[in-house]
Amino acid sequence: MAFVLEVLLGGLLSGVLYALVALGFVLIYKASGVLNFAQGSMVLLAGLAFVKAQAALAAIAPFWLAALGAFVFAAAIMVAVAWATQRFVLTPLLNQSQLSLFMATIGLAFVIDSLGQLVFGSEVYALDIGLPRDPVFLLDGVFDGGLLINGLDLWGAAIAAVLVVALVLFFHRTGTGLALRAAADDHAAAQSVGIPIAWIWFVVWTIAGLVALVAALLWGSKLGIQFSIAFLALKALPVLILGGFTSIPGAIVGGLLIGAGEKLAEVFLGPMLGGGIEYWFAYVVALSFLLVRPQGLFGERIIERV
């Protein structure tokens, strides 16, 4: 029993990371109708920028200042990426089909991946932002020996929770948030009441970039920053299907479900099927789910008008 719970908790906590990446997808899809394949590459770029800046600053500043400076530097890079994307990719492709926009973000992913590695190098970097790495024992009294949980994961979950609350507040309590929701509902109507769409896209891509930076910090302090992070995007796609392309709570719940399901399946079904089933398990779960509920758990109902 304790083992099952331990696997479940581990899965849920790794699901937090999927949820963060999926969150970036949802934000952009909601505001601009673009399925942004480059989200994983943005995580990679943010992580690379942070690691390099931190290494450069560590020589001349104390640890916390270097980390802060690196954070600001990486955030600035993400803002620049958001601006360039809006200016050179999204605006020229206005009114193109969703497929064209999706393919353009694959092109963007190629560009970000390769330029990021060209500028910052393509080795594996360790990332340390001072989060504790000690294992923690939970519920010591209930189970024999307690549940073994990585302290880093708990911090990750807490940070993710804070981020989601901040995003929800931003969307529901600020003027820009209101404009974002309006643009998400109907581009043309939002534009006709004076909401600047280009600015909205810039803001949304910036927010998605910052979410990517947080995801990079959490993922990086667990496994290091390396090229394979770019494939995180592929891990987040089933989360999107499960939770719905347009729902922030959906991304979170979907991420947790996929994370937990994947680990449980790997541990309990994997040995029967030859192992490594976490590569596709999430997709098959999401696929069978789609047959029942095509819009995902929390997605808006797809209504077609003739």
Place this chain on the structure above:
Amino acid sequence: MLYHEAGQYKTTYAQDMALLPIAQERWSLAGLLVVAFVGVPSMAFLGIPPFDSDYVFSAILLPFLILSLAALGLNVLVGYCGQISLGSGAFMAVGAYAAYNTAVRLPELPILVALLSGGVAAAAVGVAFGLPSLRIKGLYLAVATLAAQFFFDWLFLRVKWFTNYAPSGSVTAPPIDVLGFRLDASVERYLLVLTIVVLFAFGVKNLVRGAIGRQWMAIRDMDLAAEIIGIRPVYAKLTAFAVSSFIIGIAGALWAFAHLGSWEPLTFSIDRSFHLLFMVIIGGLGSILGAFLGTAFILLVPIVLSRLPAALGTPLSTSTISHLETAVFGVLIIVFLIAEPLGLARLWSLAKEKLRLWPFPH
């Protein structure tokens, strides 16, 4: 002037419905086929550059033809029926492994039957993974088809039966025997592949102008309206998946047998799926010619890009060059999507319009 069809009278219905109604198109296509079937092999035989080297055949012509076939298949699904698929790499893999297993386990069968079995297996798998298309559309469907990609990547890596228990997981295709001839040289394999590609190109061209093709296009343009005028979406979508996967499966089997010879499970990765989708979109959705033009573009750009730094004499490290290459490739794709969203086939039809009048203004 060059493309002027004045004076070409159609006096029968058969002429009116001909595959290529304009004489210039008939002659240019015939010329192209003669060059491809007779000219290129004889130039290789006589040793006329650039066809005297094996490189041209094994690195450019064979991949071009086989990937064009795969792009043609994907175009049936994406361009004609409007269903986005990101699983084409997996369907190629299914074709390759099905053909391999048929050839190895039933060696008495001719190799062409093995290739065909690859197509049939891929068609069955394509229909199975096309089932979600009855409930979901657009990008949701695209993501759902990724399931096929990841599932088959895993299946061929982990389930050893498919690779005939090869210890390294890499398998070698048996030699290709056609009608008693053994095709060893790349020129011979080139001729085999060319024949198959030409047959399929004409087949698809005929299919899309017949009843089934019109149903696909109706579904693509507006599925609700199509359903109301009596087209069965289940039948139309699943036949599109079946035909498309069949062609992609044949392409996968050819890729493995005629191009690679021996291959590893991860040969048909997700990158292959993306490249195929790029070929279809850059070539032009819903165009047979577009599948070929798009393949040429996507295949040749990296080859040119990787040779450019050396030609310019700039000393760059290999990894720098490969990163730059990917970046430029990505930029080119974005630029292309912005500049000509309808693809290279659209450029060609614009050029034809110009040629009709040229050199006179009216």
